[in-house]
Amino acid sequence: MVSVVAVASHAGVSPATVSRVLAGRVPVAAETRARVLEAIEHLGYRPNEVARSLRAGRGRAVALVTGDIEQGIYASLAKHVQSELEALGLDLLLFNLGHREDRLRHFLERAPSLGLRGIVLSSPHVMDMVELTPVIRAAAESGVEILSVSQDLSAFGITSIVHDDVGGAAAAVAHLMGQGRTPVAFVGRIETSAIGRARFNGYRDALLAHGQPVDPALVWDISEGYRADAGYHAASEALARGLRFRAVLAASDELALGCMAAAADRGLAVPDDIAFVGFGGLGWGVFSRPSMTTVSLDSDAMARAVGDIFRSQEGGPAPANRRVIQAKLVVRQSA
Amino acid sequence: MVSVVAVASHAGVSPATVSRVLAGRVPVAAETRARVLEAIEHLGYRPNEVARSLRAGRGRAVALVTGDIEQGIYASLAKHVQSELEALGLDLLLFNLGHREDRLRHFLERAPSLGLRGIVLSSPHVMDMVELTPVIRAAAESGVEILSVSQDLSAFGITSIVHDDVGGAAAAVAHLMGQGRTPVAFVGRIETSAIGRARFNGYRDALLAHGQPVDPALVWDISEGYRADAGYHAASEALARGLRFRAVLAASDELALGCMAAAADRGLAVPDDIAFVGFGGLGWGVFSRPSMTTVSLDSDAMARAVGDIFRSQEGGPAPANRRVIQAKLVVRQSA
DNA sequence: TGTCTGTATGACAACGATTTCATGGGGAAT
DNA sequence: ATTCCCCATGAAATCGTTGTCATACAGACA
Structure with a gap:
């Protein structure tokens, strides 16, 4: 795998400078930048996301926990959330509970070690909050954004996006x-x-x-x-x-x-x-x-609200702790 | 975050020993092992997956590229594949193309840097193989298992699971x-x-x-x-x-x-x-x-075939390059 | 008793990227 | 001309884990 070191030596600079060119936040001489960019292009370099995640302390993946992805509402939510995340350069990790609650517990135990950017809970289970709260809190303390879609958990301090x-x-x-x-x-x-x-x-x-x-x-x-x-x-x-x-x-x-x-x-x-x-x-x-x-239920709007949370993490305004998406009766033939 | 170092110092051993206890492949004195396990338990230690991935050169996530997750067949596939992967301790990264081919290209460019264990392609597009093959080959060379579900790409050297x-x-x-x-x-x-x-x-x-x-x-x-x-x-x-x-x-x-x-x-x-x-x-x-x-179409069988591929990576027998899942006509009322 | 063998463990390097700290050099100001 | 300051850059530490290499100690055998 071609790393910063390879790029650096090809461009005749140090790895640090390559990193600086990529970050773009620190001034780099125009001539140096050009050489680095040429080297990146020439070698086809892509920064290793895993290394970045380790260094940064968190990665660029968001977990979506669904009840049953075969149901239209969850599939639609997954689609739109993935689309939103993609626009933010984030990846979607899918956990489908399939109505087995033990999977949720297992996932939450593992979650903090995965370097997630966030967790979107969207499962219809009445979760046993007494048991779950410490796990969720631990995850939140490790810098993971936790939010709930569909189920109102704002009383537990979890940002919730609910429909009416x-x-x-x-x-x-x-x-x-x-x-x-x-x-x-x-x-x-x-x-x-x-x-x-x-x-x-x-x-x-x-x-x-x-x-x-x-x-x-x-x-x-x-x-x-x-x-x-x-x-x-x-x-x-x-x-x-x-x-x-x-x-x-x-x-x-x-x-x-x-x-x-x-x-x-x-x-x-x-x-x-x-x-x-x-x-x-x-x-x-x-x-x-x-x-x-x-x-x-407007799954697109819910997904946009999810996107807003992660956008706000990057400097935007912090959204409310609870957001209600209106439900609209669509009258067709069956009633 | 509680790391091996913390566990090691609590147990009065070196980080290497903690790692050895976790791996279980190298002999460790029973008494030492007990002390380490106690420390792990006491501190609630969980190995950092990101660091592991970096060290190992690849992570424990498999990407599933779907055409449209809102369609029953893909949703069902996603469900069963996730279930299979979960049993193997692997996570599912979902990429939904939503019938936009450019997304596929973008994903394949990013893929090698994500530390993926594998990529499961299941998109109905006729992919422009002339253009795609180098990308796929690059990914394969970096140790990523690539396989195709539904679409027969075995002629391109890509393990394919197809239905008849x-x-x-x-x-x-x-x-x-x-x-x-x-x-x-x-x-x-x-x-x-x-x-x-x-x-x-x-x-x-x-x-x-x-x-x-x-x-x-x-x-x-x-x-x-x-x-x-x-x-x-x-x-x-x-x-x-x-x-x-x-x-x-x-x-x-x-x-x-x-x-x-x-x-x-x-x-x-x-x-x-x-x-x-x-x-x-x-x-x-x-x-x-x-x-x-x-x-x-038996999405469950397809998912099991996918699981077999990853099981074979861990020492099991290598499955065939091409596997055909039978399609079965289910006669109901409409015909 | 001395050497040999083997087992258990520690020190250290490495994965790849980023960031802090330090330094050199050029331009500006007096 | 001298001093000062800032900009551009490099060296090195760091994230957490694992594997390699080296070592210390115990037991066995001559």
């Missing part, structure tokens, strides 16, 4: 109410996910605000997974039991798709017999038939 | 033939993607083998993107022009979904009026209605 789950869910319910589609069922993780609970809260509050009761039989708390099969099973079972409902608000587009499939398999028409609203708004929802009405 | 696109497409066409659904249209990237072209070849060969003509008007070569909107537009236009076809083989599930939406919007029944077969078989296809018949 309560408002989004309420808007969806209001929309369904406006069409007279009652009763409305809810499906999602409630007990085991802070995000799911927020969406449930929005659903519940909106129902109550419209003078509607919350029927426990129409609240389907799935224990794990936000995937379509969970929605299918929940809706199938409800239909088999003969429960009556005219609409379903799902905590993810995947869940909504599964519910719709269950309805379709029983010969029910969407949205006339039952209407469906999902959460996410990323991916195939535009082209499914019926296309999916959904509470759209 | 030709066979998969042929099986799909044969299935449609068996149902008497002719003529069959094809949609995908043909000119600008080696993978798309392979699928087209399978389609063409199967048609000819069944004594059917290949109608150029029913071959829709989309210039960019494998996403649903491209399929929607292609199919809409064909239907608007009054072209007659009874089935569509699409080079991705997303394209197929777009085509199906176009058909649905014209009041056509699936599969009775037109049948659809996609490619990929990952994600929502099971729960869309009609559910999607598709040529399923």
